[in-house]
Amino acid sequence: MDAELTLVGPRVIGRVSLWQLDEHGQPTLITHRRNQLQIGWSHIVTKLLSGLSAYRIGAMYVEYENVADPLDPVATPSYADTEGTEYYEDLVLSADRDFLRVPLNQMPLLAPSSGYVDYFTDDNTGNVATFYAQTQGVVGVHGKPFTNAANSKIFGLALVAVPEWGDRTKDIVFARMYFSSGEQTVKPAATQLAVSWDVKFTVESLGDV
Numbered sequence: 447m448d449a450e451l452t453l454v455g456p457r458v459i460g461r462v463s464l465w466q467l468d469e470h471g472q473p474t475l476i477t478h479r480r481n482q483l484q485i486g487w488s489h490i491v492t493k494l495l496s497g498l499s500a501y502r503i504g505a506m507y508v509e510y511e512n513v514a515d516p517l518d519p520v521a522t523p524s525y526a527d528t529e530g531t532e533y534y535e536d537l538v539l540s541a542d543r544d545f546l547r548v549p550l551n552q553m554p555l556l557a558p559s560s561g562y563v564d565y566f567t568d569d570n571t572g573n574v575a576t577f578y579a580q581t582q583g584v585v586g587v588h589g590k591p592f593t594n595a596a597n598s599k600i601f602g603l604a605l606v607a608v609p610e611w612g613d614r615t616k617d618i619v620f621a622r623m624y625f626s627s628g629e630q631t632v633k634p635a636a637t638q639l640a641v642s643w644d645v646k647f648t649v650e651s652l653g654d655v
């Protein structure tokens with residue numbers, strides 16, 4: 447009689463934190479929320495495991511709407527995990543929505559999660575990668591203002607692989623998320639908003655076969 451085999455499969459979990467930066471660049475947490483993985487994540491990982499390092503995560507999309515009043519909530523869209531960059535390109539048709547395409551502002555940091563500490567003993571190693579970016583500029587990809595005066599309210603984010611910075615059509619969306627109405631934040635007048643995005647890779651049992 448054949449012995450039972452327990453299969454082990456990957457599990458990927460992401461969490462986004464939004465931060466207010468003061469005039470000295472010191473962060474204060476606004477909120478944090480889980481993300482949804484998009485189908486593009488499998489494309490990215492396959493490329494990377496095949497040796498194509500250009501497909502590493504290189505940017506975040508910061509989605510915003512210019513609202514009439516800073517207290518006005520933004521209606522977040524429903525979205526399937528099969529959606530990619532086409533949604534963001536279609537924002538060119540919107541009268542008040544746009545997005546920033548911002549590069550990571552430092553190399554991702556690596557650390558072990560709980561239960562994995564014994565497997566990662568060297569510095570900057572682990573199964574959790576944390577990516578960092580912050581808002582910048584005064585105009586979005588499609589030309590709409592991104593300013594406090596325009597009541598530019600941030601309501602969504604995406605984590606993106608950027609094989610070629612000069613060619614946005616090659617971007618691949620790894621993960622995507624939206625803030626609830628109470629978490630949506632207007633661009634500050636004199637400072638920026640920062641994002642830290644944790645992606646944890648673990649394995650779990652899939653059962654016996």
